[in-house]
Amino acid sequence: MYTVSVRGHMMIAHSFRGELFGPAQRLHGATYVVDVEFSRPDLGDEGVVVDIGRASQAVTSVLHELDFKNLDEDPDFSGKNTTTEFLAKVVFDRVLLRIRSGEVGPGSEKLAGMKVTLHESHIASASYAAAIERS
Amino acid sequence: MYTVSVRGHMMIAHSFRGELFGPAQRLHGATYVVDVEFSRPDLGDEGVVVDIGRASQAVTSVLHELDFKNLDEDPDFSGKNTTTEFLAKVVFDRVLLRIRSGEVGPGSEKLAGMKVTLHESHIASASYAAAIERS
Amino acid sequence: MYTVSVRGHMMIAHSFRGELFGPAQRLHGATYVVDVEFSRPDLGDEGVVVDIGRASQAVTSVLHELDFKNLDEDPDFSGKNTTTEFLAKVVFDRVLLRIRSGEVGPGSEKLAGMKVTLHESHIASASYAAAIERS
Amino acid sequence: MYTVSVRGHMMIAHSFRGELFGPAQRLHGATYVVDVEFSRPDLGDEGVVVDIGRASQAVTSVLHELDFKNLDEDPDFSGKNTTTEFLAKVVFDRVLLRIRSGEVGPGSEKLAGMKVTLHESHIASASYAAAIERS
Amino acid sequence: MYTVSVRGHMMIAHSFRGELFGPAQRLHGATYVVDVEFSRPDLGDEGVVVDIGRASQAVTSVLHELDFKNLDEDPDFSGKNTTTEFLAKVVFDRVLLRIRSGEVGPGSEKLAGMKVTLHESHIASASYAAAIERS
């Protein structure tokens, strides 16, 4: 399996509900350094997994929707804790939508899987990985 | 699959037996920067893979048992080479015991797998990964 | 000159005032990975720049005051933009207060300088460095 | 599954053919920081996945073949785009040849898989991973 | 002294002249991950060392001039070895020109110094640092 990975980041505010979260129940924030890995069993004619330029643009566009925001006020996340693992899947789903809409260009229809990792500090990260089902 | 990862470290002395090891047959030491990844197919109500606070405490407690020690004198490792890959499994097994004893709290019974990586320098690391069987 | 460096982190929310800041005028947040470097021209009897345990506790205590907070609501920063460079000096000043109060223990009175670096992402950081004047 | 990983690097020149590549169609270059992971389901008598010294030599020898070269002039890659993902498989195949020739020593015949990752910058990488079939 | 740092990168081909360079006399290439640090003794009204957006644009614009090029064919470097340390000064000088032309905006006239570091691999880097003289 071939994989290519691109990195971006976003800086958001949020708070969590539940005693589990201790002081993170207060409004605070995070920088998420985000790695998106695209996997495919073989390479296309040009020798690439995917057009990395268009894939990067798709990732940037997804992160831009969340960047510099207070996620507590985003209706998409109403009633949800926007934990690192939760946000990994949000990024996964939104990049996948762009792949399916054709935004990522030729070859992206052959992608077999994706993994999104959010690094929240030098000691903690979370990820969501899944196969990409044929739509 | 969702994964969360926490990082700790330990600083130990040890020596290896076997010509294979060359100068590492002498008593020497290592800092191991340790990443423990916890995986689970879906998130609980709070939106988390596991209570990261309690998971971190479990990891810290396991590393504390080994930290600042000469592993050559630890009866648990008698007759064993405490290589990086061997120690990755030691950490895996000991964190798993804590999960099974309930120390890591609600949700941890749904963990599907774990991966432990020990970075021994900027150029070398080793890991042990396995599914968590229902006990 | 000898230097020892310890690392911690904090996760805060804040917003900035001024067109200069573009979208960062909105409430957002950041993880700051914080390195505090302590410098001294020679080593004490034990062969250390400073009691690293006590120095780490001082740093942790300073970061704890800011961690998991919305800095916009902290009266200490009223009317200020809590930029990365501004916060580097806040951490510097608060660690210095702890050094001067004796919290960092014997040897810390011989410290010649300190540098505080806040990494806000994989591509940006800011620092504040100064000599420590004899009080 | 146990895994050990070793790191090396190479510095090459090359160019790509295809509009997809934009300015990378010009002759340019890259440092590839290369991680090779060797996996095996259990450890040998010495407690190791593989003789890490010999495995490192095999990786170094493979990277040496490519290092400080203009890959556009290497007949092995004639008519190919030497993209990061393509080169990950080249390194994989060449390390595998050395394993199969016995160069990596006892135990290497039990390796179950390998993953080769090439980091081309702080924001991009590519990898190739596969099971090692019994020859 | 306050410092802010921004990171970019460039991917170039080149060769060196002189026996000193061994195999690097051949045409090869490098990824340079580039950190540019801007220093200033005090902060402006907005609480910043410099408008980081405009400073980043200046750095990006400088790196863009060199990115995806064969430096052996750049008349600016005719008869020169474009070593890592040499290129650190090239980037320094070109960013400084942009500061002096007013491109980096208000506050940049108060910058006291700059340091440019080029990381060429996980084990080697070079930098050029100097005070900024009043023009």
Added chain:
Amino acid sequence: MYTVSVRGHMMIAHSFRGELFGPAQRLHGATYVVDVEFSRPDLGDEGVVVDIGRASQAVTSVLHELDFKNLDEDPDFSGKNTTTEFLAKVVFDRVLLRIRSGEVGPGSEKLAGMKVTLHESHIASASYAAAIERS
């Protein structure tokens, strides 16, 4: 000022004397990832601070003397705590000896300073830096 930096590592065992050190009074160990920075105000004819190949060999040779050893048994350190900051100066002094003996080759007599940093984990490091006096 121009600076070039090379990285190596060593893996040692040792123990410390003094209550200050808590559990580090026991025999334990560390991996030190070592950066040696060489500084010089201008570049030589070849465009380099120093022959990086020979400088790297000098660093490797110094680290080799300490690597895979129990420093408690090294007569050079009798009665000393081999703390990270202490060892930074040991490496500094030994590299300087090699510079003065001519081992690092032409140009090294023009070096103006050196800084040695030992990273002992992902959260702690120490360094020693000094001007190089003309001998």
